[in-house]
Amino acid sequence: MPQIAEDDIQREVEALEEQRQGSVYVTVGKVLLWMDLILICFVFVGLRAGSDLFLWWVLGEGALGFILIGIGFHKREDGRKKLAELAPR
Numbered sequence: 001m002p003q004i005a006e007d008d009i010q011r012e013v014e015a016l017e018e019q020r021q022g023s024v025y026v027t028v029g030k031v032l033l034w035m036d037l038i039l040i041c042f043v044f045v046g047l048r049a050g051s052d053l054f055l056w057w058v059l060g061e062g063a064l065g066f067i068l069i070g071i072g073f074h075k076r077e078d079g080r081k082k083l084a085e086l087a088p089r
Helices: 002-049 052-088
Strands: none
Touching: 002 052
């Protein structure tokens, strides 16, 4: 009987860790998107000067931010589902 409880505890810890990792991904993705708001000011100036560096930088950073947010939401939802399965009824 104690072994079953230890297995349940280990699975709970893994589910909580997956939720935490998902939250980290979402936070990093949001920070990248906020940084894009700062860099977007330089896109027009760069295009006017003949450089498209800031345009590609903003597009790449924005895409990466949205991808990280999507991955984070997915990991958090998986963690919630695992915890719901382990919850007593």
